[in-house]
Amino acid sequence: MIELKKVAIGYQKKGGVLTVQENINGCISKGKLVGLLGGNGKGKSTLLRTILGLQPALKGEVLIQGIPLSGISAKAMAKEVAVVLTDKIQTPYMTVRELIESGRSPHTNWWGKMKHEDLLLIEQVIDQLGIDAIQHRPFNELSDGQKQLSLIGRALAQDTGVILLDEPAAHLDVPNKIRIFSLLQQLSRGGKTVLICSHDLDLSLRFCDDLLLLHQEELPVLGMAEELVLNGTFGRYFNQGEVQFNIQSGRFDFQKKFRRQVNIDTVPSPQRRWLVQALHKKEIGISPLPTENEIQWKDSQWHFNSQQFDHLSPLINAIDTYLT
Numbered sequence: 001m002i003e004l005k006k007v008a009i010g011y012q013k014k015g016g017v018l019t020v021q022e023n024i025n026g027c028i029s030k031g032k033l034v035g036l037l038g039g040n041g042k043g044k045s046t047l048l049r050t051i052l053g054l055q056p057a058l059k060g061e062v063l064i065q066g067i068p069l070s071g072i073s074a075k076a077m078a079k080e081v082a083v084v085l086t087d088k089i090q091t092p093y094m095t096v097r098e099l100i101e102s103g104r105s106p107h108t109n110w111w112g113k114m115k116h117e118d119l120l121l122i123e124q125v126i127d128q129l130g131i132d133a134i135q136h137r138p139f140n141e142l143s144d145g146q147k148q149l150s151l152i153g154r155a156l157a158q159d160t161g162v163i164l165l166d167e168p169a170a171h172l173d174v175p176n177k178i179r180i181f182s183l184l185q186q187l188s189r190g191g192k193t194v195l196i197c198s199h200d201l202d203l204s205l206r207f208c209d210d211l212l213l214l215h216q217e218e219l220p221v222l223g224m225a226e227e228l229v230l231n232g233t234f235g236r237y238f239n240q241g242e243v244q245f246n247i248q249s250g251r252f253d254f255q256k257k258f259r260r261q262v263n264i265d266t267v268p269s270p271q272r273r274w275l276v277q278a279l280h281k282k283e284i285g286i287s288p289l290p291t292e293n294e295i296q297w298k299d300s301q302w303h304f305n306s307q308q309f310d311h312l313s314p315l316i317n318a319i320d321t322y323l324t
């Protein structure tokens with residue numbers, strides 16, 4: 001586990017100190033998938049680098065598996081903590097498989113000779129990530145998403161108690177993103193401590209047990225994801241102007257006030273959800289009051305202004321014309 005005790009993070013500069021965040025407290029527990037979330041420039045990467053000991057904390061203390069960072073050698077750190085950072089890595093010619101195998105180096109002998117168990121683990125990682133088809137391709141020739149999967153593979157092959165990931169799913173397609181979050185969740189259930197920094201708030205809410213939220217004006221907060229939503233903290237930390245978190249849908253809405261409005265009170269789900277989206281694209285809002293502009297869904301048909309429509313597209317065009 002990772003313990004943070006009154007940690008302040010930032011940079012020593014010529015003119016003084018730039019404090020990015022302070023008073024970061026809490027325990028990133030074993031067996032949990034924890035998301036590190038915050039808007040741009042709030043200090044997520046800085047905190048990850050501080051936890052890794054790549055830069056000193058300005059104040060406070062970081063403990064890894066109960067030991068203060070200052071007391072952990074680089075070799076011991078490599079056995080305890082695996083990391084996937086966003087920095088572009090330059091590998092001299094190396095295949096995906098060789099890159100993943102290099103994750104075993106903290107555990108192998110000086111010659112890097114791998115035992116049967118090491119090879120089994122490599123096979124398992126390649127299988128878990130679904131990268132069998134690219135395992136013999138040169139890393140430098142891969143797409144960004146394939147590179148990301150390979151780097152995650154190297155971290156998994158390291159087989160450490162703690163895994164830190166900085167935006168590991170940024171370049172991945174949706175099924176691969178879900179696969180990575182789900183795999184990290186599975187790893188945490190197996191007893192690992194996993195801290196993932198992400199801008200994907202939706203997947204973080206769905207998969208992470210706890211969230212560590214960073215904000216400019218408010219103190220960092222660590223808590224159960226659903227609790228932070230229900231007590232309003234999550235929304236408060238991310239709402240910006242017209243972009244507001246909707247506690248019902250769990251999504252961020254662009255809450256623009258539309259001049260033109262219709263009433264859809266009687267439209268059931270799922271038609272309602274997609275009708276609202278199509279109306280908003282035409283700058284038509286939803287009126288909470290019954291008005292004469294009512295849309296209905298009856299007998300698998302749309303009804304508006306005494307007309308019937310089999311499909312959404314002509315309905316939306318008719319409303320758009322009528323309300324112009």
Ligand SMILES: Nc1ncnc2c1ncn2[C@@H]1O[C@H](COP(=O)(O)OP(=O)(O)OP(=O)(O)O)[C@@H](O)[C@H]1O
Pocket residue numbers: 011018020038039040041042043044045046047
């Ligand atoms: N080497 C550096 N020297 C000085 N300031 C830095 C340095 N690296 C980052 N910063 C500053 O620290 C703050 C936090 O940056 P950091 O990269 O940790 O944010 P982040 O939350 O990871 O952002 P993003 O989501 O945009 O990647 C920013 O104001 C940034 O300008």
